[in-house]
Amino acid sequence: MQRILIDTDPGVDDAYAILLAMRSPELCVEAITTVCGNVPVEQATQNLFTILGSLDLDEFPIIAQGEAAPLVKPLVTAAHVHGDDGLGNTSHLRDTDGNQRYFHANTTLSSLSGVDLILEAASQYPDELIVVALGPLTNLAKAIRKDAAKMRRLQKIVVMGGVFEDYGNVTTTAEFNIFIDPHAAQEVFQFGVPVHIFPLDATHQVVLTGERLRAEIEGRDDKVSRFLWDATQACMEFYRQHVGFWGFHIHDALPIAALTSPDYFESVDAYIQVETEGDLTNGMTVADLRPERQRHNPNAQVCVKVAAAFLDSFFKRLR
Ligand code: BDR
Ligand code: CA
Numbered sequence: 001m002q003r004i005l006i007d008t009d010p011g012v013d014d015a016y017a018i019l020l021a022m023r024s025p026e027l028c029v030e031a032i033t034t035v036c037g038n039v040p041v042e043q044a045t046q047n048l049f050t051i052l053g054s055l056d057l058d059e060f061p062i063i064a065q066g067e068a069a070p071l072v073k074p075l076v077t078a079a080h081v082h083g084d085d086g087l088g089n090t091s092h093l094r095d096t097d098g099n100q101r102y103f104h105a106n107t108t109l110s111s112l113s114g115v116d117l118i119l120e121a122a123s124q125y126p127d128e129l130i131v132v133a134l135g136p137l138t139n140l141a142k143a144i145r146k147d148a149a150k151m152r153r154l155q156k157i158v159v160m161g162g163v164f165e166d167y168g169n170v171t172t173t174a175e176f177n178i179f180i181d182p183h184a185a186q187e188v189f190q191f192g193v194p195v196h197i198f199p200l201d202a203t204h205q206v207v208l209t210g211e212r213l214r215a216e217i218e219g220r221d222d223k224v225s226r227f228l229w230d231a232t233q234a235c236m237e238f239y240r241q242h243v244g245f246w247g248f249h250i251h252d253a254l255p256i257a258a259l260t261s262p263d264y265f266e267s268v269d270a271y272i273q274v275e276t277e278g279d280l281t282n283g284m285t286v287a288d289l290r291p292e293r294q295r296h297n298p299n300a301q302v303c304v305k306v307a308a309a310f311l312d313s314f315f316k317r318l319r
Contacts, residue, residue, distance in 0.1 A: 005029075006021060007035055007114070010038065010051055011134070013253060017132075017134055019228070023317045024317060036069060037135035038176075039079055045109065046085075046104075048063060050102050052107065054224050054226075062110050064109065064116070067139050071181055071184050073183075075180065083235065089234060090227065115139055118139060130154070130158060132159075132259070133158070133161070133188075136178075137178075137185045137188045144191050152193060157194070158195075158258070160203065160255050161177035162200070163285060164201055166201045168283075171280070172280075174284050178284075179282065185274045186274040190299065195299060195300040196255070196258070196300065196303070198255045201304065202303040203306075206310060208250050209246065210240075211247075232248065261313055264306060265305070267302055268302055287300075
């Protein structure tokens with residue numbers, strides 16, 4: 001059993017990742033912290049409660065609200081991709097009888113800040129805890145600044161973010177999570193705790209089409225399927241209009257799946273850095289991934305390949 005803390009900015013694909021984690025018996029989700037990113041942090045926290053509300057659980061992970069602004073840059077959100085509330089507007093959905101369709105999980109927010117909860121969990125499970133970061137790395141950078149010794153006791157940090165050889169999804173050169181807080185990402189990558197990163201180069205290899213999603217979950221009467229179908233509509237519409245297909249990439253689910261099903265993923269060692277200054281290249285992740293190159297002092301493993309069978313196992317677990 002692997003103990004994990006999820007740091008997230010939900011986000012439709014964050015919802016897929018969180019639900020996958022909660023449905024993976026190999027993982028024990030000890031805590032979840034929210035961070036600003038796809039939406040402002042208060043909305044991210046509301047969304048987390050809605051996501052967990054789709055599960056019938058007696059016990060929930062500890063939840064804490066994290067940072068409301070990136071270290072240096074002003075916050076830019078992605079509500080245009082994920083729907084106004086960041087979750088396909090599921091918070092406003094009503095059933096035909098007029099009743100609200102989705103409810104918050106019956107649990108409360110910790111009095112700790114996200115940063116303090118990360119530090120507490122790191123010291124409670126020394127050398128064991130894995131942090132899975134699905135949003136900008138602001139909380140982690142602040143936790144490192146506050147108590148580096150405790151953060152050194154993390155087993156590893158698994159990140160969805162960056163892009164190395166493909167195009168970015170915010171600018172030509174930058175992926176969203178890193179673009180929002182490049183300074184935080186650079187501090188986390190240079191810190192020294194092993195990083196396993198899942199960039200767009202990998203997540204773009206998994207295309208969840210609307211047709212596949214429909215075949216897998218539309219019309220099923222369990223709450224999780226219904227919720228995911230509703231939550232994904234706005235996002236798939238965005239992809240239809242701006243990316244060129246009806247469907248979407250479930251970016252954030254990959255690092256979770258890599259913990260439970262490592263055989264689907266291939267990674268290489270690399271030294272990764274983030275451009276924090278450039279105008280055209282702000283938030284760009286930089287690494288030499290050429291296979292023939294010797295890797296001196298790698299600070300990360302970079303996922304370069306994902307097996308198509310990943311999606312089959314993903315849906316099996318969700319059911
Ligand atoms: C990342 O950006 C966010 O919009 C998604 O939730 C994901 O974490 C993909 O670039
Ligand atoms: Ca995310």
